[in-house]
Amino acid sequence: MVAATRGERIASRTRNPKWQHAPLRIEMSECINCDTCLRHCPPQFGAIFNHGIDVIIVPELCSGCGKCLPPVCPVDCIYEDPTWSPAPPDWWEEPLGPEDPYV
Numbered sequence: 001m002v003a004a005t006r007g008e009r010i011a012s013r014t015r016n017p018k019w020q021h022a023p024l025r026i027e028m029s030e031c032i033n034c035d036t037c038l039r040h041c042p043p044q045f046g047a048i049f050n051h052g053i054d055v056i057i058v059p060e061l062c063s064g065c066g067k068c069l070p071p072v073c074p075v076d077c078i079y080e081d082p083t084w085s086p087a088p089p090d091w092w093e094e095p096l097g098p099e100d101p102y103v
C-alpha cells in the first residue's frame, strides 16, 4: 500500500477514536532539533516533520500517543497543547488553508 500524502491523510480525516487525544506540540525554544521524535512517531500517524530548521508536530495528524515523549525526546520539550478542546467542526478545515503556517 502506498502511503497517503499528508494532504490526503488530513483530507480523509480518519482517526480511530482511541487516538483522538489532545495533540502534542514541541516547544521550539527548548528543542535541540535532534530528529529523534521524528523517527519514533508511528508511521500510521507520521505527524512530525522538519520545517526549515525546526521540528514540528502537525496537530491534525498527531494522535497524542506519546511515543515521542521522553526518553525518546532527550530534553523533554514536547507538551500537550493547553488550548486543545474537543475539535471544533471547522478545525479540520484549517490545514492547507491560508492560515496554515506549515504549508
Ligand code: SF4
Pocket: 023, 024, 040, 041, 042, 045, 046, 047, 048, 057, 061, 062, 063, 064, 065, 066, 067, 068, 069
Ligand atoms: S504523540 Fe504520537 S502521533 Fe503525536 S507526534 Fe508524538 S509520536 Fe507522533
Ligand code: SF4
Pocket: 026, 030, 031, 032, 033, 034, 035, 036, 037, 038, 055, 072, 073, 074, 075, 076, 077, 078
Ligand atoms: S526529540 Fe525532542 S529535542 Fe529532539 S527534535 Fe524531537 S522535540 Fe526536539
